[in-house]
Amino acid sequence: GDSVTQMEGPVTLSEEAFLTINCTYTATGYPSLFWYVQYPGEGLQLLLKATKADDKGSNKGFEATYRKETTSFHLEKGSVQVSDSAVYFCALNGNTGNQFYFGTGTSLTVIP
Amino acid sequence: EAQVTQNPRYLITVTGKKLTVTCSQNMNHEYMSWYRQDPGLGLRQIYYSMNVEVTDKGDVPEGYKVSRKEKRNFPLILESPSPNQTSLYFCASSLGRGIDTQYFGPGTRLTVL
Numbered sequence: 001g002d003s004v005t006q007m008e009g010p011v012t013l014s015e016e017a018f019l020t021i022n023c024t025y026t027a028t029g030y031p032s033l034f035w036y037v038q039y040p041g042e043g044l045q046l047l048l049k050a051t052k053a054d055d056k057g058s059n060k061g062f063e064a065t066y067r068k069e070t071t072s073f074h075l076e077k078g079s080v081q082v083s084d085s086a087v088y089f090c091a092l093n094g095n096t097g098n099q100f101y102f103g104t105g106t107s108l109t110v111i112p
Numbered sequence: 113e114a115q116v117t118q119n120p121r122y123l124i125t126v127t128g129k130k131l132t133v134t135c136s137q138n139m140n141h142e143y144m145s146w147y148r149q150d151p152g153l154g155l156r157q158i159y160y161s162m163n164v165e166v167t168d169k170g171d172v173p174e175g176y177k178v179s180r181k182e183k184r185n186f187p188l189i190l191e192s193p194s195p196n197q198t199s200l201y202f203c204a205s206s207l208g209r210g211i212d213t214q215y216f217g218p219g220t221r222l223t224v225l
Contacts, residue, residue, distance in 0.1 A: 006154075032211045043116075043202055043216030044155075051211045089154060097210030098162065099170060100145065104154035 002027040002094045006103030009087075013080055013110050021075040021106045023064075023090035031092040033057075033066050033073040038087040038105070047075075047088070080110045114139045116217035118203050124223045125193060133188045133220050135203030143206045144186040145170070145214070146178065148199040155202065161186055162209060193224040 007022040025031065032051045036044040048057030053068035062077045073090060090103040116137045125131055137144065145160040147170075157170030161180040175197055177189040186205075190197060201220045206212040 036214075043218050044204075044214075045216070046213045049211065049213070091155075093210055097208075098160060098168065100157055100160075100214070101171075102147075102155035102157075104152060 002031065002092060002099070002101050004090050004092055004101050004103040006090045007106050009105070010107040010109060013108070015082055015110055015112050016079045017110075019075070019077040019080045019084075019108070021088055021090075021108070023073045023075065023103060025071050025073065025090075025092050027071075027092055027094055029095040030068075031094050033064070034091040034093070035062070035064055035073070035075050036089045036091060036102075038089065040086070044089060080108070082110045082112055084108060085110050114215070116203055116205055116215050118201075118217040118220050120220060121218065122221050124225065126225050127194055128192050131190050131193060131222075133190075133201060133203075133222070135186045135188065135217060136184050137186075137203075137205040137215070138184065139205060139207070139215065140183065141205035141207050141215075142183070143209045143212070143214075144180065145204045146176070146186070146188045147202045147204065148172065148197075149202060149219075150199050158188070158201075193222075195224050198222060198224050 034049045035047040037047045048059040050057040050066035056065045087105045146158040147155040159178040161167040203217040204214040206214045
C-alpha cells in the first residue's frame with residue numbers, strides 16, 4: 001500500500017545552516033505530496049505541497065521538488081532560523097484522494 | 113476566524129468507559145478526518161468523511177466510530193476505550209479532498225488507564 005518514509009531525527013542545526021530533510025514515498029499512480037509543520041503544542045499546518053512530477057512547492061524559504069524518478073520529496077531551506085524549530089511531516093494523498101499517509105516526523109531544533 | 117475546534121483538549125479516563133471527542137469546523141469544508149499521533153509512528157488516519165453521511169475507514173479504525181450528521185461536526189467515539197488508545201488525537205478538515213490543504217485542530221490528549 002501507500003507509505004511515506006522520512007528521515008529520522010532529531011536534527012539540530014545552528015542558525016543560518018542549510019537544512020535537508022529526506023522523504024521518499026511508495027504509491028501507485030500519481031499522488032499529491034505535502035510537507036506539514038507542527039510547532040510545540042499546536043496542530044499541524046501546511047508548509048508546502050506539490051501535485052505532479054517536477055512541481056516545486058515553496059513557502060517561507062522552504063522548498064521541495066516532486067521527483068517521480070526517485071520517488072522523493074525532500075525538504076530544503078538555505079538558512080534556518082531559531083523560529084523554524086518544529087516537527088516536520090512529509091505526507092502523501094493517494095490516487096483516490098481520500099486517504100492520507102504521513103511520515104513519522106522529523107524534529108528540528110535550531111540553536112542561535 | 114476560520115478554525116477547527118476539538119473538545120476536550122485533555123482527557124483522562126478508565127478502560128471501558130465510553131467517550132466522545134467532538135470536532136467542529138466553521139469553514140463549510142466537505143472533507144473531515146481523524147488522526148492519532150504516537151511517538152515513532154507519526155500521524156495515522158483513523159476515519160475520514162467526504163461529506164454528510166459519508167464516512168470510511170483509514171489505516172487504524174479498530175476501536176473507533178465516527179458519524180457525520182452535519183457538515184460542520186465530526187465526532188470521534190470510543191465505545192470501550194483501552195490503554196492502547198492512549199494517544200494525541202487530531203481532527204482536520206479541507207474544502208475537498210486530494211490536493212486541498214487540511215486544517216488541523218489543536219489536538220486532544222487522551223489517557224486511558
